[in-house]
Each structure stands twice: as structure tokens, then as C-alpha cells.
Amino acid sequence: MIFEHDFPRASGSVPRARHFAEKSLVGLPEAFVGLVALMVSELATNALRHGATPFDVRIDAADDGVAVEVSDNGTGGAVRRSPVSSDPTGRGLQVVDALADEWGVRPAAIPGWRNTVWFSLALPGAARSG
Numbered sequence: 195m196i197f198e199h200d201f202p203r204a205s206g207s208v209p210r211a212r213h214f215a216e217k218s219l220v221g222l223p224e225a226f227v228g229l230v231a232l233m234v235s236e237l238a239t240n241a242l243r244h245g246a247t248p249f250d251v252r253i254d255a256a257d258d259g260v261a262v263e264v265s266d267n268g269t270g271g272a273v274r275r276s277p278v279s280s281d282p283t284g285r286g287l288q289v290v291d292a293l294a295d296e297w298g299v300r301p302a303a304i305p306g307w308r309n310t311v312w313f314s315l316a317l318p319g320a321a322r323s324g
Contacts, residue, residue, distance in 0.1 A: 195254075195255050196253070197218035197253040197255070198251070198253075199211070199251055200248060200249075201238065203248050205242070207238060207242065207248075207249070208238045208242065211234050211235065211251050211264075212231045214234075214251060215230050215251065215253060215262075216231050218253045218255065219231075219253070219260070222255075223318070226315070226317060229293050229315060230260055233262065233289065233290050233294060233313055233315075234253075236289050236290055237264035237313075238264060240311070241264055241265075241268070241311075244268055245266030247267040247268050248266070248267070249264055249265060250264070250266075251263070251264050252265070257317075258317055259315050259316035259317045260314065260315055261313075262312060262314070263312045264310070264311050265308040265309065265310040266308065266309055267302075268309055287311075290311075290313055294314060295315055297313035297314070298311075
């Protein structure tokens with residue numbers, strides 16, 4: 195099942211995106227939903243901070259896990275940073291890298307098109323097809 199939602203360029207959009215993920219995955223294990231919601235929150239924060247545009251979240255929930263995309267119209271690309279302990283930010287993609295089974299970036303092919311950061315996460319114990 196696919197769930198999609200657009201969010202405005204506003205500070206309240208990050209918690210709303212997290213809540214959207216939680217509502218979209220109702221009935222799945224709480225710990226799994228928490229991981230997905232955390233990663234959505236990190237990517238939504240990045241979209242607002244670095245993309246500086248409205249963004250959308252797309253969740254494709256299957257029997258064996260989820261695939262999530264967060265897209266914005268920003269001009270920059272997503273870059274995994276290595277902040278030092280005193281840096282207050284810069285850990286969002288590190289969190290996604292540590293928790294997701296796979297993740298990546300699809301930069302806009304043409305200016306004005308969407309930049310997308312995506313991740314997938316398998317449900318614990320689910321048989322993966324492939």
C-alpha cells in the first residue's frame with residue numbers, strides 16, 4: 195500500500211511527517227514503526243534545512259517491509275557528513291545509514307525537478323523476495 199503526503203516549508207512539518215509515517219504503518223510492530231518514523235524525521239529535517247522548499251513523503255508498505263522517499267525541490271544534494279562531537283547538527287544521514295537496510299540519493303536530473311533521498315527497511319522475520 196502506498197501513502198503519500200505533501201508538507202509545507204514550515205517547522206511544524208517535521209513532527210507532522212513523523213506522525214504521518216506512524217499513522218501510515220499502524221498495526222506493524224511498534225519498534226519497526228519507530229525506526230521508520232525516526233528516519234522520516236531526519237530526512238524531513240534535512241529537506242527543510244538544506245532543500246528549503248516544501249517536501250513530500252512517500253511510503254510504500256509491503257508485507258516484507260517498507261520503502262520510503264522524501265523529496266524536495268532544493269538545489270543541493272544530500273551529503274553524508276562526519277560531524278565532530280561539538281557540532282550540533284549533521285547526523286541525519288548517519289542515522290539513516292545506521293538503521294536502514296539500504297538508502298540512497300536520486301538527485302534532480304534537471305533544475306527544478308525533485309531531489310529524493312530514499313531508504314528501505316525489512317520487517318524483522320519477514321522473508322525477503324529478490
